[in-house]
Amino acid sequence: MNRQLLHTPEGVRDIYGKEYARKLAVEELIHGKLRLYGYQDIQTPTFEFFDVFSKEIGATPSRELYKFFDKEGNTLVLRPDFTPSMARCAAKYFMDEDVPIRFCYAGNTFTNTGNLQGKLKEVTQMGAELIGDGSVEADGEMIALVVESLLSAGLKEFQVSIGQMEYFKGICTQAGLDEQTENELRELISGKNIFGAEELLTGRGVAESYCRMLLKVSEHFGSVEVLGEAKELVDNSRSLEAIGRLEKLYHVLKSYGVEKYVSFDLGMLSKYHYYTGIIFKAYTYGVGEPVVKGGRYDRLLGYFGKKAPAIGFVVVVDDLMSALERQKAHVGVEDDIKILTYHASDYEEKLSKAKALRAKGIRTALRPMTEP
Structure with missing residues (x-):
């Protein structure tokens, strides 16, 4: 037997047993x-046409995509x-919709x-997208939902x-x-x-x-005080309006009662070029990467007509699970499975008992009795 067949490629892993049960519970x-x-x-395909993630859209760089071809020669990723x-x-199925659309999803x-630096190439993400609402209240809803989602996960x-x-x-x-x-x-x-950065700017005159x-x-x-400091350093309307929106957002978050979980960082600039306004990341100790990433992308749908x-966000479930593990904040999962053993002679009786237990919601497995 080829022992290599038992191993997974670099950057992916198997998850099973109690670990997977906890992940499903989260x-x-x-x-x-x-x-x-x-x-x-909503569920979308695991692979799409290459152009959905093209450079023009400002998504993941081409060199970081898994690319392949279909029978017609189309490039897929x-x-x-x-x-x-x-x-x-949203553009395909809700082209004429003029009321806000709320999607949520999960997948890899x-x-x-x-x-890699220890990062996985395949990760599970869960997220939400609010389409058709450009208000600061929509920004507040998404960030409040991030806070409440993380709290609910433990x-x-x-x-x-x-x-x-x-x-x-x-x-x-x-x-x-x-x-x-x-x-x-x-x-x-x-970074x-x-x-x-200083060398770049000086070199460009x-x-x-x-x-x-x-x-x-x-x-x-x-804290919120940095917004006032940032406002004093600029005099262009675009930057001033951006600070004004963050100040309004903070008041919305106070109404939700989640302001204690919030801070501001104007030096946080996403690698995704489709982001147009607020961006946000959730950090916790024990994990080097953010467990949530999101932001506003008001022009992205225009590429699709x-x-x-x-605005939307994703929870990186694998990183969240690592954080919960290191913080010993385990989600309780039912681990008890009732085992019923049977001989050929009493199989019908044990099967009937198993069906009755399952009807009561009791996890039950039938196991043949091994001969001594």
């Missing part, structure tokens, strides 16, 4: 919270991200990255960090940065590489006053 708790907010289940699929689906995503100590793409973009426009420079700068600031303004973006993080604002 998914059920989160799903219950999403439905409680009025979100309806395993989904690396749910949001473009949700946008495509696939990212073909070489630099996570107690976490923080939802909120950023605003428009604040950064407003300064970039004011400074006259071209698209390439803006994208390079975004990556450097997002907290301030020395690299950006005025010193704008350099200071752009480099300061990474320092605007913490439907002009509509939208």
